[in-house]
Amino acid sequence: MEYEYAVTCTYDGEAEPKWVGRFTDALSAVKCFQQFTDHGFANEYSVVNLSEPSGKMHTKVFNKNGVVSGK
Numbered sequence: 001m002e003y004e005y006a007v008t009c010t011y012d013g014e015a016e017p018k019w020v021g022r023f024t025d026a027l028s029a030v031k032c033f034q035q036f037t038d039h040g041f042a043n044e045y046s047v048v049n050l051s052e053p054s055g056k057m058h059t060k061v062f063n064k065n066g067v068v069s070g071k
Contacts, residue, residue: 004053005029011042018046026052039064 003022007029010017018040023029033050039062040046050058061069 006049006051007032008049008051009036009040010047010049011040012044012046033058033060036060036062038062038066 001024003024005023005026005028007021007023008017009019021029021032023032029050033048036046036048042062042064045061045063048060048062052058059070063069
């Protein structure tokens with residue numbers, strides 16, 4: 001089975017993600033991406049990425065102070 005979509009969560013700029021989810025369909029990937037709502041167990045911030053087969057990347061950054069930014 002080939003996975004086309006990936007969701008990753010990385011804490012505090014670490015090189016390796018703390019969590020990786022791989023999906024065959026867009027709906028499941030987007031649902032997963034939307035479930036991330038805070039910085040989790042990160043010290044300062046977490047970065048959540050959703051990558052599409054086309055190479056497009058959706059990003060949310062959750063800061064410890066509650067600020068959320070997206071790209």
